[in-house]
Amino acid sequence: EVQLVQSGAEVKKPGESLRISCETSGYSFINYWITWVRQVPGKGLEWMGRVDPTVSYPNYGPSFQGHVTISSDKSTRTAFLHWSSLEASDSAIYYCARQMGTRVFDYWGQGTVVTVSS
Amino acid sequence: DIQMTQSPSSLSASVGDRVTITCRASQSISRYLNWYQQKPGKAPKLLIYAASSLQSGVPSRFSGSGSGTDFTLTISSLQPEDFASYYCQQTYGTRTFGQGTKVEIK
Numbered sequence A: 001e002v003q004l005v006q007s008g009a010e011v012k013k014p015g016e017s018l019r020i021s022c023e024t025s026g027y028s029f030i031n032y033w034i035t036w037v038r039q040v041p042g043k044g045l046e047w048m049g050r051v052d053p054t055v056s057y058p059n060y061g062p063s064f065q066g067h068v069t070i071s072s073d074k075s076t077r078t079a080f081l082h083w084s085s086l087e088a089s090d091s092a093i094y095y096c097a098r099q100m101g102t103r104v105f106d107y108w109g110q111g112t113v114v115t116v117s118s
Numbered sequence B: 001d002i003q004m005t006q007s008p009s010s011l012s013a014s015v016g017d018r019v020t021i022t023c024r025a026s027q028s029i030s031r032y033l034n035w036y037q038q039k040p041g042k043a044p045k046l047l048i049y050a051a052s053s054l055q056s057g058v059p060s061r062f063s064g065s066g067s068g069t070d071f072t073l074t075i076s077s078l079q080p081e082d083f084a085s086y087y088c089q090q091t092y093g094t095r096t097f098g099q100g101t102k103v104e105i106k
Helices: none
Strands: A003-006 A010-012 A018-025 A033-039 A045-052 A057-060 A069-073 A078-083 A092-100 A104-108 A112-116 B004-007 B010-013 B019-025 B033-038 B045-049 B062-067 B070-075 B085-090 B101-105
Touching: A003 A092, A003 A104, A010 A018, A018 A033, A018 A092, A018 A112, A033 A078, A045 A069, A045 B085, A057 A069, A078 A092, A104 B033, A104 B045, B004 B085, B010 B019, B019 B033, B019 B085, B019 B101, B033 B062, B045 B062, B070 B085
Parallel strands: A010 A112, B010 B101
Antiparallel strands: A003 A018, A018 A078, A033 A045, A033 A092, A045 A057, A069 A078, A092 A104, A092 A112, B004 B019, B019 B070, B033 B045, B033 B085, B062 B070, B085 B101
């Protein structure tokens, strides 16, 4: 069974760093890109970027380039989303998803709630 | 970025109704269009990919159609478990989603 299990909710202050994770199982990790999607509560979905787990090579959406870092570790079958300096506007739910082929997100993690507040 | 506009933003319907949601792209995206369902507090779930291909395990009452700029998601007979939000997503360019359509109980 394909599973993506994300790390737990986080409460941080502006300026702090944060890394959240997405641990996968049930399939060949290196054969599928992992993508990250942001959802501000009550709002829609935004594609943040993706990582090729073979070589941990990322691509970013224009709105997120330079603000987050996406990476992966094939030894632990885990993808990561990292902020070096959080802002209040980063408060949202973050989902990881497996990318089937190049264009379809077929399995999703349960989401990680990130709250950034002073 | 390619803009995706869904209509309506919300709708009220009864069990057994036929429901249609539309999604319009700001430029032609061929058939690179997916549909997702999201229930409160849950992750999105893939329903339809490549405009009209039904994802494995998704009930056949869901169907998708369209190409170019105009797409539709149809639920042929609305069931209680279908009350949720629905999002279209284009994968022709940098991935973008529609703003969502909330299907509520009438």
